[in-house]
Amino acid sequence: MDREKIDEVFKKVTNGVYIVTTKYDNKINGMTAAWVTRVSFVPPLVLISIGKTRFSHDLIKNSGVFAVNILKEGQIEIGKHFGFQSGRKVDKFANIPYDTKTTGSPILKDLAGYLDCKVVSAFEAGDHTVFLGEVLDASLDKGAKPLIYRKEEFFG
Numbered sequence: 001m002d003r004e005k006i007d008e009v010f011k012k013v014t015n016g017v018y019i020v021t022t023k024y025d026n027k028i029n030g031m032t033a034a035w036v037t038r039v040s041f042v043p044p045l046v047l048i049s050i051g052k053t054r055f056s057h058d059l060i061k062n063s064g065v066f067a068v069n070i071l072k073e074g075q076i077e078i079g080k081h082f083g084f085q086s087g088r089k090v091d092k093f094a095n096i097p098y099d100t101k102t103t104g105s106p107i108l109k110d111l112a113g114y115l116d117c118k119v120v121s122a123f124e125a126g127d128h129t130v131f132l133g134e135v136l137d138a139s140l141d142k143g144a145k146p147l148i149y150r151k152e153e154f155f156g
């Protein structure tokens with residue numbers, strides 16, 4: 001079956017928009033990710049799928065930690081900031097305030113919530129690597145509505 005058709009059908013699979021961050025040595029970075037989902041209640045596990053060519057990929061592989069920053073409605077520009085340039089070339093956090101919690105991965109200031117995680121498993125998934133994270137710390141803004149991913153809002 002042709003890929004365009006499959007991509008079209010995947011538009012009906014809903015996702016949010018997240019900034020996946022990490023810290024390795026003294027380097028911090030973040031990238032936008034839509035392929036994020038919960039996969040277990042006990043322990044609480046979350047899955048992220050990261051393209052092997054991403055700068056974040058090797059940082060997460062080496063550090064064994066990441067945070068999922070959950071964007072809220074209206075934060076499309078932050079999604080573009082972290083999703084359309086690479087930490088190999090720019091410091092994406094130069095003008096972005098952040099905190100750190102348990103793992104040292106950056107937590108943005110104004111969010112619907114975050115999950116701070118340690119990697120408990122990783123495996124290849126085609127051109128991506130799936131990292132499974134156990135949630136060590138989490139918090140939310142109860143009133144905030146999460147940003148829902150709509151391909152056309154990011155990729156015209």
Ligand SMILES: Cc1cc2nc3c(=O)[nH]c(=O)nc-3n(C[C@H](O)[C@H](O)[C@H](O)COP(=O)(O)O)c2cc1C
Pocket residue numbers: 017029030031032033034035036049050051052053054055056057079080082083084085086087088128149154
């Ligand atoms: C809305 C949106 C969703 C994205 N979702 C993913 C994803 O789930 N996995 C992934 O590997 N890349 C995803 N990307 C692409 C990365 O964010 C992009 O390649 C980024 O520049 C990588 O940054 P880095 O090289 O600093 O790690 C997404 C981009 C956008 C704009």
